Amino acid sequence: MNQPTPDVAPFRYYVQMVLPAVYGDELSYYEVLAKVTEKLNEVIENLNKQGQNVNDLMVFYNQLKAQVDNLEGEVDAIKNGEYVHLYLDSIINWIDANLQCLVARIVKFVCFGLGDDGHFKAYIPATWQFLQFDTGMNPDDSTTYGHLIIKW
Secondary structure, three states: OOOOOOOOOOOOOOOOOOOOOOOOOOOOHHHHHHHHHHHHHHHHHHHHHHHHHHHHHHHHHHHHHHHHHHHHHHHHHHHOOOOHHHHHHHHHHHHHHHHHHHHHHHOOOOEEEEOOOOOEEEEOOHHHOOOEEEEEOOOOOOOOEOOEEEEO
């Protein structure tokens, strides 16, 4: 960001106060000049204060930007798994305590029965399309013969 311009020096003046020719509400040229100059110096002073306010805002902005950059670095560290050791045990404990409830909500049970043609059937929920059921039909393989086999 650009630095603000340096302070503007007040306008130096000297006005000799004179009495108006007629005693009334009118002002002499010198009095008008004096009032304009006084108001101009007030404006210059306010502008100089604004310059300092801008400097203060720039310092605050830089501090805030540094904090945001620091926080972004921390978020990246969390995303990259640098703090896993801080919360991994808590997650493991929570999963151990709640795994049965989670599985019960997700898993639907397979029902077994006999079909209209008298064959043994397994009725599989529609959400289990990724599984394939088979039976071991090779009599030489004693470990799978006649068993229900699930393939995924």
